[in-house]
Amino acid sequence: MGALWLRQFLSGRDFALGDPVAVEMRNQAYAIGDEAARQAVLVDPAHGAGELVELVRAEGMEVVGVVATHHHFDHVGGRIGGRRVGGILELLEVADVPIHVQRVELPRIARSTGVSTSSLVAHDSGDVVAVGEVELRLLHTPGHTAGSQCVLAGSMLLSGDTLFLDGCGRTDLDDSDPAEMYRSLRRLAELPDETVVLPGHRYSPEPSAVLSRLRSSNIALRLPSEEAWLAASGLGGRESGGQGAGGQGAAGRESGGREFGGQGAGGRADPAPPA
Numbered sequence: 001m002g003a004l005w006l007r008q009f010l011s012g013r014d015f016a017l018g019d020p021v022a023v024e025m026r027n028q029a030y031a032i033g034d035e036a037a038r039q040a041v042l043v044d045p046a047h048g049a050g051e052l053v054e055l056v057r058a059e060g061m062e063v064v065g066v067v068a069t070h071h072h073f074d075h076v077g078g079r080i081g082g083r084r085v086g087g088i089l090e091l092l093e094v095a096d097v098p099i100h101v102q103r104v105e106l107p108r109i110a111r112s113t114g115v116s117t118s119s120l121v122a123h124d125s126g127d128v129v130a131v132g133e134v135e136l137r138l139l140h141t142p143g144h145t146a147g148s149q150c151v152l153a154g155s156m157l158l159s160g161d162t163l164f165l166d167g168c169g170r171t172d173l174d175d176s177d178p179a180e181m182y183r184s185l186r187r188l189a190e191l192p193d194e195t196v197v198l199p200g201h202r203y204s205p206e207p208s209a210v211l212s213r214l215r216s217s218n219i220a221l222r223l224p225s226e227e228a229w230l231a232a233s234g235l236g237g238r239e240s241g242g243q244g245a246g247g248q249g250a251a252g253r254e255s256g257g258r259e260f261g262g263q264g265a266g267g268r269a270d271p272a273p274p275a
């Protein structure tokens with residue numbers, strides 16, 4: 001496997017500065033690839049997608065693809081209220097690259113972004129996207145949406161809105177499934193201790209954390225049974241105000257916003273934390 005190259009970008013700080021939606025959503029987009037091959041894919045370019053391409057190119061890296069963790073506008077672009085987030089449609093204007101998605105998510109991503117299905121590559125869980133000699137394994141983790149996926153590269157887990165450092169993605173949205181979320185979280189919890197979790201939003205002080213710590217600090221990984229999970233999360237039915245184990249919180253946010261201290265890895269458009 002080649003030398004992993006990883007950058008993390010916080011919306012409203014590292015890109016899309018002054019964009020109130022980008023500031024509010026606190027998305028963490030990523031570029032990940034092979035340092036020697038000088039190739040990378042972008043994960044979840046939504047706000048300022050063209051700008052993200054330029055940030056990667058400014059480091060002498062070629063953008064050779066995109067991985068979309070799920071269909072929400074703050075991960076792939078689309079309409080929110082009266083606004084349009086450029087996302088992958090904007091990105092394709094400056095980089096004609098394949099967009100890697102889970103098979104079940106493909107129709108919704110095409111519909112919400114306006115991107116042609118010919119630009120979308122459907123994957124099944126466990127598929128590998130090769131970037132130079134670096135392998136990105138796509139893990140289907142339904143729950144937040146039906147076709148949510150995470151990216152595993154070595155010990156780096158880009159967890160989208162499936163797993164945050166504190167809590168997890170909402171399970172009260174139209175194609176959410178709290179029971180599926182429980183099973184997805186259990187699978188992620190079984191990854192090796194040293195796995196570095198890099199979530200799709202900055203809802204905690206740190207940008208990332210090791211899984212061995214999250215198993216005890218993150219309530220979404222601690223509930224012992226599906227029954228306890230469903231009871232604690234109120235079946236994911238609350239749109240706002242509630243804060244169950246599933247991390248549902250105020251509308252417009254993806255988590256309950258609980259915070260905790262501790263060490264992180266990465267930072268301001270930082271180089272990859274050590275694998």
Ligand SMILES: [Fe+2]
Binds near residue numbers: 070072144161169254
């Ligand atoms: Fe989401």
